[in-house]
Amino acid sequence: MFKALLIEKDDSGQRVSLSELDESQLPDGDVTVRVACSTLNYKDALAITGKGPVVRRFPMVPGIDFAGVVEHSDNAAFRAGDKVVLNGWGVGEVHWGGLAELARVKAEWLIPLEPALTPAQAMSIGTAGYTAMLCVMALERHGVTPDSGEVLVTGAAGGVGSVAVAVLAKLGYHVVAVTGRPEEADYLTGLGAKRILPRSDFSEPGKPLGREQWAGAVDVAGGRVLANVCASMKYRGVVAACGLAGGMDFPATVAPFILRGVTLTGIDSVMCPPAERREAWRRLGQDLDPSVLDAMTNRIALEDVIDVSERLIAGAVRGRVIVPLSDL
Structure with missing residues (x-):
């Protein structure tokens, strides 16, 4: 079992809850990742509040990015223990995303975490x-x-x-x-x-x-x-x-x-080709002073994401919001 934020929708409307899910409920994919840290972005807040048509498939775990450690891989590109980052590719919109303790995704959506960055720093970015x-x-x-x-x-x-x-x-x-x-x-x-x-x-x-x-x-x-x-x-x-x-x-x-x-x-970050996104992350490891990340980062618990989403939509949140999910 793992904790996840879950968005559901039926004839009565949309509901968002912190849920306990079974690993068997994870969507298809060839790599399973133990999520160390995720984020709350503007697009996530639109999905969670229902104020934008972001989610196109229900039920949905929101979270358009995450950083974590591979637990299991059926793809030779990754193996257990690898530290990885995911941004975009429709995750949190049409495929379950990062606001959960576990994620299962396609290997081609992942890139290695830059050695200069911790998972929390990567998500502060x-x-x-x-x-x-x-x-x-x-x-x-x-x-x-x-x-x-x-x-x-x-x-x-x-x-x-x-x-x-x-x-x-x-x-x-x-x-x-x-x-x-x-x-x-x-x-x-x-x-x-x-x-x-x-x-x-x-x-x-x-x-x-x-x-x-x-x-x-x-x-x-x-x-x-x-x-x-x-x-x-x-x-x-x-x-x-x-x-x-x-x-x-x-x-x-x-x-x-x-x-x-x-x-x-x-600028489209969702479907950006892998080579360009790898270069962007390489540059971030090189050209962004890690000391500025603390000043621009707010840390919140998974159970606080729903409330903070409303504040984010209202423009009342400065900088970045990260959601630590494990001590990896």
Whole structure:
């Protein structure tokens, strides 16, 4: 038997409970992992609260990522005792996820845990931090360097934003952080942000083209925020878009793209090819100062996940939320 958060749905609606499950109930897969640590991401909170159509198969164990130790493997790529990490691949949406003491998944979804990281540190980074690194790699790939100019990070006090600020600052970029929580200014400057801007500067309808300001940007908001960010990019600036916290719409014009050569690059962490995700995790082990993880990480018990999900959706949680599940 093992503990798991379980989401069920029937004609009366959705229910979420902390349950005791039998190992025989685990879904198909060729690797069984004893989960050392999982996380609570924005997508998990949407699934748990039912405020977003994340879960596509019931019953479902949420949790889009986890780190742990292989207990049993029918695939030659892994053997018992291997430390592994999983991010995405529909886990927590169509396949049981990491908010449980055990998980059974496909071997091709796993990658080895970076030797420089503990399972708890890997989950302090989690899908949010891994996504942030994919954004940084995209800016680099499109030629944005520390000498190019200021780089903007929206939703900077959240999970993706916190890691993006910390990594970019360590790499020498001049980071400008956008947040709707002015009380987090000290936290963000501690991560390396040089300036803090209020979200209200970006949330109202703007001009098709604004003053050229940013060489690069990492956007987690979407919606009007993303439109205004694009409108104020420097010539040939690059925006890495990875979220929709501010909405799925994009009320913009083509002006930034055809008059300033702005690049808008989409970042998908769920189905990202294995080679690129391995590189992202290698870079995280190298380019993220482990000392900043404690400041951006909240630890909660599995039984507290449901309550904290509501606070996360309300934007009342700073940084990352991890859920330790064993002492591995």
